[in-house]
Amino acid sequence: MEKYYTFRIKRYLPDENPSERWDEFRIKLNSMERVLDGLVKIKETKDGTLTFRKSCAHGVCGSCAMKINGKNKLACQSLVKDLPELIVIEPLPSLPVIKDLVVDMTMFFEKNDKVLPYLINEEPPPERERIQSPQDQHKILESITCIMCGSCTTSCPVFWANKNYLGPSALLKAFRFIFDTRDRATDERLARITGENGIWRCHSIFNCVEVCPKEIDVTKHILKLKRLAVKKGFTGGEK
């Protein structure tokens, strides 16, 4: 079943004057196609200058996060049949735009780097694998599914107002290692995330949870971090 959809897309082409504008494209898509298919079709047949990131096209790489009808989503996970006939597409909010729907994610990734995003364990490793019970592994199960698409952090009103806030994605990454029983750097990480731009900035607005394409309850993880920080006496960046 094919149907016509109107894609209203916010354009930003720095070489052109004016550099910002809204474009509308009318295209026919079938009920199995996704917003990303629509964008690809527009690029192939209507306007080759339309620019967006894409890669895996099934929601595992995190390239194509954008604001679709007022909400951050992966274009490859949004089926057009679930959307109204008019589809409004903008880049992710509150990050500098490079071109059209491509935003500069440097700031987003730098936040991630601040929480020591790697397993730290300097004890000599055993001959075989480190033992971890399934129950312990389940603690981080949700947090390891993060694909770092940036939907959560850029949907967070706290981040809109304060670009220094670590944001849900980086805090989730901190959780992933703090609650991994094999990691030994809990205190260093807690110190890094309990400063003035860390977990206490989270006001449980749940915008991140609403948008996460992997359905991670990010706020739940941040709240767990808050409870751990209190228990361990980290209230302002140090013990």
Place this chain on the structure above:
Amino acid sequence: MRYRWNTGSIAWLVHRITGIILTFYLIAHIYVLSHLKDPEAYQKIMSMMKNPIIKFGELVLFAIVLKHVFAGIRITLLEMGVSTKYQKQLAYAGALIIAVLWFVGAFYFLQEVF
């Protein structure tokens, strides 16, 4: 296009706005109290309070206080470990309790007027 609202962000925004209003109210409240130097002044204020417009204002204030209190309770419960799965239900339940309390309160408030 404006970013779409949802239960969590509305609850958060209302919590903030009510908080700001209450802060201003508190300043006004303390200002008025600090001018109560003698019984006459007290009587004068008290009689002003019977004015229906002021009564209406008090009802609004009551709603704001209730909303702010329950928003605070919701966040505290979540922070203490109530499952975030129920964040929306908590917001709706809060709204329901607020409505009930407000009607009961309004009933007593307005009894004084009529």
Place this chain on the structure above:
Amino acid sequence: MEISKHYFDTVIIGSGLAGCRAAIECIGNGSVAVLSKLYPTRSHSTAAQGGIGAALGNEEEDSPEWHTYDTVKGSDFLGDQDAIEIMCYDAIPTIIELEHMGVPFSRTPEGKIAQRRFGGHTREFGKAPVRRACYSADRTGHAVLFALYEQCQLKGVKFFQEFQVLDIVVENEAVQGIIAINIKDGSIHVFEAKAVIVASGGYGKIFKVTSNAYASTGECLSMLFRQGLPLEDMEFFQFHPTGLYGLGILITEGARGEGGILINGKGERFMERYAPTIKDLAPRDMVSRAILTEIREGRGIDGKDYVYLDLRHVDKKILEERLPEITTFCKIYMGIDPSEAPIPIVPTAHYAMGGIPTDIDGRVLKDVDGSTVYGLYAAGECACVSVHGANRLGCNSLLDTVVFGRRAGKSASSNLRTATKGRVTKERIQIIVDCINMIKNSNGRESVGSVRKDLQTAMMDKCSVFRIEEGLKTLLEEIKQLKERYKEISIKDKSNRFNTELLDALELGHMLTLAEAITASALQRTESRGAHYREDYPERDDENWLKHTFAFLTDKGINFKFKPVKITRFKPEERKY
């Protein structure tokens, strides 16, 4: 045009599993740069679902020897047995090392790495399926890639994100460096190096229905091929049996490992007829052929062109715990819950067994005699060691990337001391700049989209699971015409900043070259082996074809040479499951 020069001892192209693993090996020995046309964790390794194979024996008795046998047999005896043996024996320490690096594997009740069944992996040389695939739910690639990338960050590897390679410079029988474009601003960057490791992944985008990412276009293979270096076994391209109907999105073999079965329009479990011993867990080439045979003979669902993967009888808890990702895929894209409805599936282009020929240490071969290109290495899907031969077994690809990524990194590092610094000449850079300007200034009438679509459709129709001489010959003609049309290509986007239309155009040129190499290789191999099935030559022909194809691009077209298969322990036998 702005041109910047960089020098690194080792330059790695690609930040998937092979690239990251190689980087970890290299970082202690000189400077390392990793280039990726995406953000590193967006590499397509992240989409690998089912598992990574190693005979850990955590769930039941297993041995690397059985693993070796299965891989040899899975490869239809075209895999080089010395390399396979290295991979299967190295598998165990490699997986343990990954675990130590932080990969969040799923666990057994005792807390060891959990393992599950996978296609073609058996105990005691083919007696019964064995649990060999170590997994992290159905997000194994994602879990391993993140851990490796994180370790690279910890060790301070320098990543150049969103840099696309435009040329790999091989001159005077040695690698000199690479030329790349910074996608963000369109500036040209030259990286001179002592060693270059190509870990650029696969090229499934040549086919219409594929599980591969938009980024999997294989331009690095074509760059080397165009310089006269060979490509090995290009005719072998794996079609994964279970791709979502109409979309090609992968449904892991782990779904069958956990008990899923395939059923046709008559409701029969048809794999019982094709592989009586291990049924639905037969290797992928066999299952794909079986599915398409069922469809051709009118036994698709309601006579249509798909069959069902049935998971309804699998415990709901197992679906939730071990196959959450594919469960969501089915819900999002097909609107079905696999615990309540069967999943419509059809084979999807998945993995390239062929690629840049290398020896067991990742050194790129320049001829069938085993001579190598100085300083040039390759690992992962873009390389052909060959451990997968004519058909790769499930969960051996992740293993291949980490085992041979590590080996390539190691041998690149150990040669650094004696290696000379590469030099990229101005002329070489100018060729690339001219090429970009030519595309930008072209007034031709063809668009990237239409040529690409026609190529993908033609390859899917004539060079996928079933192949025949007539079809392949027509296909070669069609590719020739597409190449003519490619010359008439023009783009609307003339800007420097994030010009993906330009990059698409460049990629398309390379895809055409690769398509020709695949088709020509497929045409000349007059036998059926593994994933390469010729309807006009349906039998395996060990007498004439137990050898690797090396395709060379010459002025007169594509030439072929052959390299014998290394056979050590397991003599070719009939492949029955």
